[in-house]
Amino acid sequence: MGGPNLLRSAVMLNDQSGERLLPIIKGSRADAGMPAIELSEADAKAVAIYVHSVLATARAQGAPPPGDVPALNVLVGDAAAGEIYFKEKCVSCHSASGDLAGIASRVPDAVQLQNLWVAGGRNEPNDTENSPGRRDVTATITTAAGAKVEGRLDRIDDFIVSIVLADGTRRTFRRVDDSPKIEINDPLAVHRKLLETYFDRDMHNVTAFLVTLK
Amino acid sequence: MTTRRAVCAAVLLVSPVLLAGQTAAPQETGGVDPASLRRPLAESWPSYSGDYTGRRFSALTQVNRRTVKTLTLAWVSRVATGPGAAGRRPAGAPPIVIGGHGSEDAGVIGPATIKGSILQVDGVLYVTAPDHVWAVDARDGRELWRYYWKTRGGTHIGNRGAAIWKNYLFFETPDNYLVSIDARNGQERWNVEIADFEEQYFSTPAPIIVDNHVLVGTGNDLDMPGFLQSFDAETGKLEWKFYTVPMNPGDPGLESWPSLDAARHGGGQVWVPGVYDPDTRLYIFGTGNPTPAYTGVARRGDNLFTCSLIAVHVDTGKMAWYFQTSAHDTHDWDSAQTPILIDGAIDGRPRKLVSTASRNGYFYTLDRVTGQHIVTRRFGTATNWAKHLRFSGVVEPDLDKSATIPGTLVSPVEGGVTNWPPAAFSPNTGLFYTHEKNGFNIVYLSDPDPRGSMGLGGKTVANVGSAPNYLTAIDYKTGKVVWRHAFPSMTGTGGAGGVLATAGDLLFTGDAAGNFVAFDATNGKPLWHSRIGTITNAPQTHMIDGRQYVLAAVGDTLYAFVMY
Numbered sequence: 054m055g056g057p058n059l060l061r062s063a064v065m066l067n068d069q070s071g072e073r074l075l076p077i078i079k080g081s082r083a084d085a086g087m088p089a090i091e092l093s094e095a096d097a098k099a100v101a102i103y104v105h106s107v108l109a110t111a112r113a114q115g116a117p118p119p120g121d122v123p124a125l126n127v128l129v130g131d132a133a134a135g136e137i138y139f140k141e142k143c144v145s146c147h148s149a150s151g152d153l154a155g156i157a158s159r160v161p162d163a164v165q166l167q168n169l170w171v172a173g174g175r176n177e178p179n180d181t182e183n184s185p186g187r188r189d190v191t192a193t194i195t196t197a198a199g200a201k202v203e204g205r206l207d208r209i210d211d212f213i214v215s216i217v218l219a220d221g222t223r224r225t226f227r228r229v230d231d232s233p234k235i236e237i238n239d240p241l242a243v244h245r246k247l248l249e250t251y252f253d254r255d256m257h258n259v260t261a262f263l264v265t266l267k
Numbered sequence: 268m269t270t271r272r273a274v275c276a277a278v279l280l281v282s283p284v285l286l287a288g289q290t291a292a293p294q295e296t297g298g299v300d301p302a303s304l305r306r307p308l309a310e311s312w313p314s315y316s317g318d319y320t321g322r323r324f325s326a327l328t329q330v331n332r333r334t335v336k337t338l339t340l341a342w343v344s345r346v347a348t349g350p351g352a353a354g355r356r357p358a359g360a361p362p363i364v365i366g367g368h369g370s371e372d373a374g375v376i377g378p379a380t381i382k383g384s385i386l387q388v389d390g391v392l393y394v395t396a397p398d399h400v401w402a403v404d405a406r407d408g409r410e411l412w413r414y415y416w417k418t419r420g421g422t423h424i425g426n427r428g429a430a431i432w433k434n435y436l437f438f439e440t441p442d443n444y445l446v447s448i449d450a451r452n453g454q455e456r457w458n459v460e461i462a463d464f465e466e467q468y469f470s471t472p473a474p475i476i477v478d479n480h481v482l483v484g485t486g487n488d489l490d491m492p493g494f495l496q497s498f499d500a501e502t503g504k505l506e507w508k509f510y511t512v513p514m515n516p517g518d519p520g521l522e523s524w525p526s527l528d529a530a531r532h533g534g535g536q537v538w539v540p541g542v543y544d545p546d547t548r549l550y551i552f553g554t555g556n557p558t559p560a561y562t563g564v565a566r567r568g569d570n571l572f573t574c575s576l577i578a579v580h581v582d583t584g585k586m587a588w589y590f591q592t593s594a595h596d597t598h599d600w601d602s603a604q605t606p607i608l609i610d611g612a613i614d615g616r617p618r619k620l621v622s623t624a625s626r627n628g629y630f631y632t633l634d635r636v637t638g639q640h641i642v643t644r645r646f647g648t649a650t651n652w653a654k655h656l657r658f659s660g661v662v663e664p665d666l667d668k669s670a671t672i673p674g675t676l677v678s679p680v681e682g683g684v685t686n687w688p689p690a691a692f693s694p695n696t697g698l699f700y701t702h703e704k705n706g707f708n709i710v711y712l713s714d715p716d717p718r719g720s721m722g723l724g725g726k727t728v729a730n731v732g733s734a735p736n737y738l739t740a741i742d743y744k745t746g747k748v749v750w751r752h753a754f755p756s757m758t759g760t761g762g763a764g765g766v767l768a769t770a771g772d773l774l775f776t777g778d779a780a781g782n783f784v785a786f787d788a789t790n791g792k793p794l795w796h797s798r799i800g801t802i803t804n805a806p807q808t809h810m811i812d813g814r815q816y817v818l819a820a821v822g823d824t825l826y827a828f829v830m831y
Contacts, residue, residue, distance in 0.1 A: 057528055061490040061721050067465045113422075115467065115489035115558070115722015123715065127673040164729075167674055168709060172731040190757065209755045210780035211793045245732045248676070248707045249649050256709075257673050 056087070059104050060117060066108070071101030127163050128261050130254070135262030138255050146243070149266055157264045167260040171251070173244025188240035192216050194226060195234040206237060298434035298450070299388055301478050301500075305545055310810040312387040315428050315473040316689065317807065320608040321542035323691040324768045325808045329815035331771030334830060335785045335795045341816060341829040344408030346394060346401050348823075349376040350415050361410045364453040366446060367398070367417030380803055381820035383428035383473055386436075387809040392818075393431070393450065394825065397423040397441050397471075402453065405811055408827060412453035418442045421469040422488070427539060427687070428473035430481065432500045437481050439470035445483055445498060459503040466491050475540050475550070476500065477581045482550055484537030488722045490558040493535035493573075495550075497584060507584030511535035511554045511572050519586075520571030529566045534558035535573035538603035539687050544619070547636055549578040549587055551608075551621055555601035561670045561710070562597070562720035569594040569661075574602040576623060576631070578638060588638025592625045594661050597669040598652065598710070599723060600627040600683050607692045607699065609743050613641055622743045624690050624701040626683030627652070629662055630746045644746025647684035649705040649734040652677060670712040670726040680706035680730060688765035689805050691774065696788050698740040698749055700774055704761035705734035736761030738776060738791060752791035754779040764819065765805025775817060777802030783819050783826070799826050 059065045064073045078097045080089025092100070110118035139149065147153050160166040174188070192206040194216060202224055204216035214235055215225040226233050299313050308317035309326040316323055330338055351363040379396035386393040391411065392403040398418050402411040419442040429438040436450045443462040448455050462468035462485040472484040481498040493511040498504065512533040513521040524530035534557050541552025554577060557563075557570035572586075574593035579586050592602040606623040609632075613620070621635035628647025633640055640660035645653070654663040668675055682704065690701040707730070714725040736759070737751040754762050756779040763777030773794070774786040783802055785795040800821035807818045817828040 058490075058532075058721065061532060063463070063466055063491070066467065067463065111489075111721075112724065113488075114724070115487075116724030117714075117721045122713075125672045125711075125713070125715070127711070129673045164674070164711065168729040168731060171676065171707075171709060172729075206757065208757065208780070210778055210782055211755065211784070212782065212796055213780075241732070245734060248678070248732050249651075249734060251676055253667070253671075253673075253675055256676055260673075 060108055060111060061115070065104055068101060068105070071098040074101045074104070127167065128264060130257030130259070130261030132258070132261040132265055135258035135260065138259055139262055142247075143259075153263070153266055155266060157266045163260060163264055166263055167256065170259065170263060171248070171256060173241040190237060190239045190241075192238070193236045194224075196226070197232050209235075209237075299431045301432055301476055304476060311389075312385065312807050312809050313431055314386070315384045315430070315475060315540040316542065316605060317384075319543040319545065321605045321689070322607050322609075322694075322768070323689055323766065323805065324693050324770070326770045327808055327810055327815045328769070328771045329810070330769065330773065330808070330817060330830060332773060332787055332794060335771070335773060337830050338785070338795055338817065338828045339831065340797070341827040342408035343824060343826055344403055344410070345824045346379050346381070346396070346399070346403075346410070347413075348379050348396070348399060348415075350417070351413075361412050362453065363413045363415055364448070364455065365415050365417060366455045366458065367415075367419075367440070367442075368444075369417040369419040369442065379823040380425065381823065381825070382425035382803050384805065385807060385818060385820070385825075386429055386431055387807070387818075388431055388450070390811050391450070392825070393429050393436055395426045395429050395438055395473075396823075397426050400429055400436060400438055400448065400453070402450070403825065405809070405816065405827070408825060414448050414453045414455070416440050416444070416446065419464055421464060421467075424469070425471050426473075427471055430474040430476045432476045432479070432481070435500070437474045437476070437500070439472060439474065439483060439485070441469045441471070443468050443470050443485060445474065445481065445503065447503065457503045459498065459505075461485055461496060461498075462487075472538060473540050475543065477543050477550065480506065480581055482541075482581070484540070484552070486536040486538050486555070487534070488558075490532040490534060490721055492531055492533065493537050493555055495537045495552065495579065495584070497581065509579050509584040509586065511537065511575075511577065513571075523569040523571040525565075525567050532558065533566060533570055533573060534560070535575075536601070536603070538601060539605050542606055542608050542621070543581065544608060544635055546619070547587075548581050549635070550581050551576060551578045551606055551635060553577075553592070553602040553604050553606060553623065555603050556593070556596045556599050558722060559717070559720040559725065560597070560599040560723045561712070561726040562717045563595055563666065563669055565717040565720070567595075570596070574600070574627075576602065576606055576621065576633065578635070590631070590633050590638050590640060591661050592623065592629065592631055593627045593664070595664055595666075596627070597664070597666070598627070598677065599681050600625070600679070602626065603687060604685060605689045607690060608635060609692060610694075611697070611743060613744060620743065622692070622699055624685050624699065624741065626679075626686055627662075628679055628684040629653075630699070630741050631660070632743050632746065642744070642746040646701070646739060646741055646746065646748060647679055647703060647705055649678035649707065650684060670710040672712050672715060674709040674711045676707060676731070677710050678705060678707045678734070680704070680708045681728060682706075691766040691768035692743070693768040693772070693788050695770060695772060696740070697742065697744075698788070699743050700738065700740055700766045700768060700788070702762045702766070702776070703737040703739040703751070705736055706759060707731050707733065733759030736779065738762055738766070738774070738786065740791060750791045752786065752793070756780065764802030767806040767808060769808060775806040775808070775819070777819070797826075797828070
């Protein structure tokens with residue numbers, strides 16, 4: 054692991070222009086394993102200034118300065134096992150040759166694709182309110198008098214429910230106890246339920262399968 | 268080091284100027300007697316939790332399950348920030364007192380967000396936000412004076428409130444000063460530096476007064492050691508400093524770190540005020556997560572005493588006991604939740620207990636005299652990071668649930684099942700009340716070199732949905748959930764703000780849709796609400812002129828409710 058991280062070192066954070074670093078370079082911590090290093094005063098000061106220049110680019114919440122972003126392979130899963138899982142758990146709603154055909158071309162980044170399918174599709178890039186694939190939460194509301202109204206659910210809390218009808222009209226109802234009766238149809242409800250059932254291995258396998266759906 | 272410094276009023280309404288070296292005239296009579304802080308919470312609200320127990324249970328009953336439907340708005344008051352406009356202020360404008368060591372432009376002054384407790388003493392509210400204290404008339408919301416601290420900079424994430432001792436307020440600043448000001452006029456008494464600004468400490472907690480001690484926590488995101496300090500309320504002199512991680516060879520807990528260097532960079536910040544038991548003179552508080560937060564490989568071991576409940580003796584700062592609520596956390600789930608002292612019964616025997624609902628989704632009850640473990644129970648319905656319970660009651664973390672390159676599906680999200688907004692306990696119902704958020708993240712290790720994983724760096728997270736979120740009532744004796752109230756939500760957000768419990772068998776808190784809600788404490792049924800916006804602190808209550816007020820903050824605005 055090498056020596057201590059200078060970007061979180063109390064010495065360097067308190068150093069102004071080398072005055073705390075210099076004695077250490079000269080061997081004041083030889084007992085602790087930092088040997089004296091032959092360096093001119095000017096060079097040692099330049100080192101301090103360099104470290105400060107890196108420190109100055111550190112990011113919020115203690116995160117290090119931005120460096121080269123390492124290319125990481127998130128595709129560790131087994132695509133064949135992912136396909137078996139898909140056929141077992143997903144095909145009641147989805148199809149590799151239907152709604153998900155070409156998903157890996159639409160979402161070429163594997164991390165994005167994984168986030169997308171685990172979330173149930175709600176974050177599909179370039180989705181707009183009018184996208185054909187967009188699945189709104191809808192509600193059917195039955196008033197005490199028996200009237201039924203259906204529309205896109207716009208807002209709900211313990212006191213109010215508000216829906217937007219097909220013609221764009223908004224209807225808002227006050228909620229008192231169990232009235233009006235509200236049936237919510239949330240296409241993501243199934244996905245939210247599934248979140249509690251995934252093993253990380255299944256998740257990686259399904260992602261490995263979905264990236265084959267070019 | 269104690270710095271006594273001159274304080275001057277901002278503008279033409281000049282208050283008397285204090286000369287350097289001169290303290291504000293102390294008045295030994297009047298003000299808040301520190302012994303009075305032991306009284307159970309009722310008419311006033313003189314400390315962070317209202318009293319030392321952390322229960323946030325008010326004895327007031329005027330507003331109760333029967334009457335709450337008539338609760339109505341008394342006043343609205345918005346606090347203004349900054350040093351005030353240059354030039355002449357209108358006659359009668361509240362004075363602004365300016366302190367601080369920073370330059371005029373070091374702080375970005377925007378609207379305040381009130382994220383802390385508000386003191387109510389003798390009809391005056393003392394409200395805080397980073398770099399600011401306001402005195403506000405509790406009867407009508409009128410600002411009486413403002414204290415503004417010119418900051419050197421630092422993280423301005425929030426301030427959890429002020430403390431009061433006699434006639435003097437104490438509060439902490441983001442650039443790490445403990446400032447004492449006269450509660451009567453906002454004039455500064457003294458300020459002392461409490462942590463190293465260059466090492467990126469920043470201070471958010473509300474100080475806690477015990478006798479003449481001012482107990483002060485602070486915070487840091489850059490792998491620095493956490494500590495709790497005690498200052499003399501009269502002089503500002505440091506009395507003791509307790510580190511939450513091993514700092515020297517031979518220190519207890521060092522065996523739970525791979526090296527002394529790792530321990531000394533191990534975090535365990537004291538973000539949030541604790542509770543105090545006068546019988547044992549123990550101050551009990553929670554500590555923050557170990558650092559680097561998401562990369563455990565550089566700090567293998569349990570990482571004591573991070574993510575722990577710790578009891579220290581207030582006179583010496585010596586640790587009496589600890590219990591780790593997360594061993595080797597790798598998700599930024601600090602245990603900086605204010606615990607709650609409960610005088611209860613376990614197996615029919617009266618016990619002095621302390622309970623906490625932790626950010627990691629587990630509920631704990633301990634003996635608060637000895638630290639003996641009594642209950643560990645999961646309350647976050649989706650919480651999935653644990654392997655099993657150790658014999659000691661500590662949860663064994665599943666290290667496979669740490670951040671990985673291909674991603675790990677984790678519940679809760681970074682913010683946790685609960686967080687700093689305080690829980691409450693009602694001795695009437697025997698229930699512990701907390702918000703419960705059950706979100707899921709996929710956590711990716713983005714920098715596999717552990718040296719690059721300082722602070723909260725080295726990972727990326729994607730929120731992928733949420734199981735239902737609740738207001739949750741827990742039996743402290745067993746940890747079993749007695750009832751849950753689900754917050755309907757379009758976006759998976761949960762309830763907002765902390766919880767207040769009252770002897771009127773009510774709970775006050777914010778829901779997920781911007782409503783301020785009163786719930787029936789026995790069953791979680793909503794009884795009253797007002798859509799004032801997302802609650803940003805914990806609601807409070809107090810009694811003035813025979814009227815019970817209920818107070819909540821939404822961003823920079825205070826709302827006071829009352830029954831006429």
